[in-house]
Amino acid sequence: MTSAIAVRGVHKRFGKVNALDGLDLEVREGEFFCLLGPSGAGKTTTLKTVAGLELPDSGTVELGGADMRGVEPYDRGVAMCFESYALYPHKSAYDNLASPLRSPRHRLPAAQARERIGEIAELLGISALLDRPVGRLSNGQRQRVALGRVLVRPARAFLLDEPLSHLDAKLRQQMRAELKAIGAVRHTTTLYVTHDSVEALALGDRIGVLRDGRIVQTGTREEIWYRPYDTEVARAFGRPRINLLPGAVTAEGGFRSADGKVELPIPAGAAPGTEVLIGVRPRDLSLGEGPGHQLTGTVYVTEVLGRSVEVTVRLGEQHVSLVAPRGDAAGLRPDDPVRLWVRPENLLLFEADRPQRPGRRIGQ
Numbered sequence: 001m002t003s004a005i006a007v008r009g010v011h012k013r014f015g016k017v018n019a020l021d022g023l024d025l026e027v028r029e030g031e032f033f034c035l036l037g038p039s040g041a042g043k044t045t046t047l048k049t050v051a052g053l054e055l056p057d058s059g060t061v062e063l064g065g066a067d068m069r070g071v072e073p074y075d076r077g078v079a080m081c082f083e084s085y086a087l088y089p090h091k092s093a094y095d096n097l098a099s100p101l102r103s104p105r106h107r108l109p110a111a112q113a114r115e116r117i118g119e120i121a122e123l124l125g126i127s128a129l130l131d132r133p134v135g136r137l138s139n140g141q142r143q144r145v146a147l148g149r150v151l152v153r154p155a156r157a158f159l160l161d162e163p164l165s166h167l168d169a170k171l172r173q174q175m176r177a178e179l180k181a182i183g184a185v186r187h188t189t190t191l192y193v194t195h196d197s198v199e200a201l202a203l204g205d206r207i208g209v210l211r212d213g214r215i216v217q218t219g220t221r222e223e224i225w226y227r228p229y230d231t232e233v234a235r236a237f238g239r240p241r242i243n244l245l246p247g248a249v250t251a252e253g254g255f256r257s258a259d260g261k262v263e264l265p266i267p268a269g270a271a272p273g274t275e276v277l278i279g280v281r282p283r284d285l286s287l288g289e290g291p292g293h294q295l296t297g298t299v300y301v302t303e304v305l306g307r308s309v310e311v312t313v314r315l316g317e318q319h320v321s322l323v324a325p326r327g328d329a330a331g332l333r334p335d336d337p338v339r340l341w342v343r344p345e346n347l348l349l350f351e352a353d354r355p356q357r358p359g360r361r362i363g364q
């Protein structure tokens with residue numbers, strides 16, 4: 001099957017900065033693909049390269065199987081929404097939404113245009129603002145108009161650059177839930193850029209993790225969550241963050257922490273003496289006794305997170321955090337002894353981190 005978007009071996013330099021360093025990316029037809037990466041990873045440059053607003057130094061961009069070399073942005077048929085949105089400040093929100101439908105290529109009869117705009121405005125919660133000049137809207141309202149401007153016209157793909165970043169937390173969460181339900185989005189290949197892993201997990205049919213201008217891992221949320229490529233990917237997903245205990249593989253093939261206080265069987269084969277990190281997510285550690293590996297420690301601190309409690313436990317010289325239902329953690333005080341348990345399948349094993357090179361996961 002041809003990919004809707006294929007980026008192959010793209011390099012892009014700005015002076016001394018290697019913005020894209022051999023980027024490979026494939027987005028399938030109709031897929032909602034999230035590109036996740038920290039600031040400066042090359043997310044915006046990737047979108048601009050697909051849109052044709054930046055030209056690769058080398059490598060290719062294909063849309064629907066066709067090489068885009070020499071094809072102008074306007075002729076690529078993609079619709080892009082920038083974080084720094086370009087709107088007409090003196091025109092009304094309605095006119096801003098309508099302008100793409102007045103271009104020769106996407107012209108719609110007035111009644112049909114009104115219907116389409118009404119529908120998108122409704123879904124984005126901006127119906128009441130349509131008569132207002134965009135210059136007098138809040139940042140969050142303006143951002144929704146900018147998103148609407150992209151979604152209003154048919155496109156072969158939507159390229160969205162942090163389109164919810166200016167919304168307050170509540171609206172952002174609500175829009176996140178609604179965005180994928182918008183008919184146009186459901187039926188159109190979407191490449192969505194974000195630095196927010198919660199957003200990527202919530203929205204992405206698949207997620208591509210971008211680092212230093214290259215994709216380090218592509219997968220479904222389950223693949224990225226359960227089989228992270230390395231410690232940095234593991235740390236990027238999940239709050240509180242994954243616990244990573246340093247130690248080494250023993251002569252018997254188990255794990256012993258660096259301080260000698262924690263011993264665990266390991267989930268994958270690794271040579272004795274190998275320096276490793278054993279990873280367990282806070283929600284996979286439980287208080288008390290259960291069908292898994294048992295650990296003992298003392299309470300360091302507890303913090304209420306709504307209906308659950310984050311408990312930080314001292315295990316030897318290390319701290320681990322776990323998230324427990326409020327009932328289980330009620331009454332725990334600093335220095336109380338506690339027992340913990342973890343299912344063997346929830347342990348992840350990584351090579352030790354080295355400078356500039358996060359430890360890779362060991363095992364299948």
Ligand SMILES: Nc1ncnc2c1ncn2[C@@H]1O[C@H](COP(=O)(O)OP(=O)(O)OP(=O)(O)O)[C@@H](O)[C@H]1O
Binds near residue numbers: 015037038040
């Ligand atoms: N036009 C440009 N001129 C010079 N350097 C640039 C230009 N555009 C991007 N860069 C540099 O290329 C690198 C990647 O930038 P890019 O904007 O793609 O990252 P990003 O992942 O989108 O970051 P952010 O989340 O901060 O927007 C950065 O180091 C940036 O400073």
